[in-house]
Amino acid sequence: MTARARLLWCLPLPLAAASLLIGPSSMAAPGDVLTWLLARLGLAPAFAPEREAIMASVLLDVRLPRVLLSMLVGASLTGSGVALQAVFRNPLVCPYVLGLASGAAFGAALALATGWLPPQVAAFAGGLAAVALAYLLARGRREVSTVSLILSGVIVGGFFTALLTIVQFLSDPFKLQTIVHWTMGNLHAASWSRVRSAALPAAVGLGALFALRFRMNVLALGDEEARAVGLSPERERLLILIPATLAASAAVAVSGVIGLVGLAVPHMARMIVGPENRRLLPAAVALGAAFLLVVDDAARSLFSFELPIGIFTTLLGAPVFVWLIWRARVGWEV
């Protein structure tokens, strides 16, 4: 492992520690948190019992799950983005661009509104349906081109957003507020139960992607090239798409649509460790966790009110997308 990759791996830890210090509560300013920690270690006088209870609640029940959730969501969206880009041989796709996030959001919203299925399961089903639709629409007769896949992703994303709007339209006002807030891409409602519900599918998804990262290199060279060296591209694509969708839908189910993280962060990681997926995937996952932590810190501390984080990431990611299109010189004929 290179020094750069090692640095990336260590990045989330100090950031997570620093993020625990940040928050709107005046009772738990950075200085208070440090004294509280020292007190817990017996190095400073203990807090008064009421103050102690508030500190413990702010740090352990509010900030810690939020820090963990933003890392989990950042890592899942980025890992998924790296995998999607490799299997579709397309540096311009991510869960958001492909419509996967909209499909998962529709599934989760339907589950929230009706209670038929657990949101995680419904999000996975919605995400899988969206990826399959986008791919089949783009495939036509021949190989999938860069632009046609993006266009079909736009259509599929729009389709599922429309379905999501129907769910919202038919929901009662109380549920509507929850759903709308959640769809904007929000880590505001982070809780231990959300961390728990996302942890398993995210870990399974990312673990499978980690195991298959060399196969991503093989697929990224093309279908015929993969077949010539003994892999079935259709089978491998499916094997990679399922965990990629699982990880991304797990993120969407707990945090709504946080756009373009899965597009922008893999490219940042490529600039640091190069495009080879055996090195790229772990580095990008670590960077994704760190990235979303920082953006979330900004989202909850820059203004006196909290902005949904999805707005931030989409505003940051859009110029990256434009730059990538410009650099790849993607024309309509490609």
Add this chain to the structure above:
Amino acid sequence: MAIVVRGLGFAYERAPVLTSIDMHAEVGSFTALLGRNGSGKSTLLRLMAGLLDPDAGTIEILGQALCALSPRQRARLIGFLPQQHRPVFPFSVFDVVLTGRAGHAPLNPRREDEAAAHDAIARVGIEALSERPYTELSGGERQMVMLARVLSQRPKLLLLDEPTAHLDLANQARLIGLLRELAGEGMTVVAAVHDPNLAFLHSDAQIMLARGRVVSTGSSRPPWARDVLVEVYGEEPWTLPFGDRSIVLPGPRRPERATPS
């Protein structure tokens, strides 16, 4: 026999490309496939590589039916070099070559897979390119990289589609030399080539295709015979004697300029 093809037929959406092809190649031989554009050379190679399924006939590789082999078994026996390759991600040359080991490695490449990739790179003589991004190479350099990728599979059978297409004169000579060397070591080489002279001078056998049929396998009449060349290329050939064979010159015959000494 390394390859035995019997009664092979193939059609793309009802447009027949190959009709009742019979051919064979001996172990350790270098066979050239010749024919005009669209005569079915690439399709025949793809069928022998197991990348397409025939509509009729059988293919045997080293005594085993090709269709009975699993994709991984096939990848260990047969290496296939496609005509051109369009990369998307700027992987290093070494990483591209290493993907050739996908049929050998369980999930991730092991030490022996990396060693095989290094050997293949040395064999093709592109060590200097090893860390360069593949996307920044010229067409000819890419061709050499893809050849190293195929060799890293350590196949028994090497199928190449126009391997000299993007190569300069020196690299063509190097490639042909390498193919001869590999054949000498017992690898069976079949290559589609456009340059008939390259085939006539350097290959052990020549299979001439025209409109999806075998015109000549060189056993009854030499492939440089006038009637064979007319049948394959549809033009009156301009041939010059060259030792015990002939060479063919492109373009219309211009006897007043031809001054063979």
